[in-house]
Amino acid sequence: MNNPTQIANPRILMIGAGGVATVAAYKIVQNLDVFGEFMIASRRKAKCDELVNAIHAKGYKADIKTAQVDADDVEQLKALFSEFKPDLVINLALPYQDLTIMDACLACGCNYLDTANYEPKDEAHFEYSWQWAYKEKFEQAGLTAILGCGFDPGVSQAFTAYAAKHYFDEIHYLDIVDCNAGNHHKAFATNFNPEINIREITQKGLYYENGEWVETEPLAVHQDITYPNIGPRDSYLMHHEELESLVKNFPTIKRARFWMTFGQQYLTYLDVIQNLGMSRIDEIEYEAPLADGSGKTEKVKIVPLQFLKAVLPNPQDLGENYDGETSIGCRIRGIKDGKETTYYVYNNCKHQDAYNETGMQGVSYTTGVPAMIGAMMFVKGLWRKPGVWNLEDFDPDPFMEQLNKQGLPWHEEFDKDIEL
């Protein structure tokens, strides 16, 4: 049941004020002909205010409200939603908060969009089942939930849906290839939230073949893949959430895999971090000095990975000296009119271009821009239907058109060697 009417002066509430949220905020104020009232709420209001000041300092005159909210607390969220009355809540906090924010959306009649699927804090495990379980509730409430509207997940699914719509009768082989050939000139840093990033990378690999999921040891499978304007880079097979919905929505797929590049230095540090126990997500007891200067100590509980996050560079501060570019795309093999055909669709994004526009590096940029475009699709009524949806459930065409306009242009190659 599509509703093609555009919401006039929509009320948009964004939760989170980190790297991805910063980019999305810039993109929202660049599109004020579509978006109306805009509020940014996060764990620390000061961070939201800093972001608004930075946006104003760049010459944007938008009136942006800010608020403090703990998105782990449904009651706090409900109080905020009841007061601001958002048409759409854009969740750019962490995957831990997906379900509490969805619960509050249901309670207050708000639509929902995020960029990463739910993960419980105490288990490094991600899958869609938790959020798909909300489908009926959103349907009954007449509300739309758009899941995973970043780059990957996100654009990778729009790319696949676009390929299926325009170039294939059947998709048989899908490889999502994600290269970051940038250099931030730090010994070790992650490109998005370090806690979430390290949890993701240290998991076992998983891919889909002939109707079954095949597990691999973490980062055990790798090969060189050649990226446009970059060249060959060692790429590692990983589990990635969008594979789960893509093989369900495109049942002709025989094999689906996800590849990501890592430099040798990054992997060496990661190895050390794991061997030292610093990637642990369980609580340990630690005798810590009190902050009051009394010299007394007290036993506290800390999660090593959260402590590591506190000492690693903040991904939001990497942009200034970041050079090089990202290249993310889909390499697809399948059948059109009885003939085997291949298709490669990708975007390259330069870290410095992202920094000059938003103060953030390319990984935040490639996530924040699609989040804004997804919100735009919802507001325009192009992606609005009661239920809980992944990106390939929607028409990819208007979204793909906006990628070209909003800073993430894409390119196509037909019937070339796709290496995989």
Ligand code: NDP
């Ligand atoms: P950051 O850590 O930079 O930002 C997260 C923000 O959420 C911070 O402002 C943080 O507050 C706030 N926050 C955390 N917990 C709470 C809470 N309980 N209540 C309210 N606010 C909270 O992360 P990123 O911007 O790098 O990533 C944001 C999201 O994007 C993540 O879910 C990540 O997985 C996803 N992502 C998706 C990608 C994709 O392609 N689909 C790629 C990259 C990231 P504070 O500032 O106080 O810490």
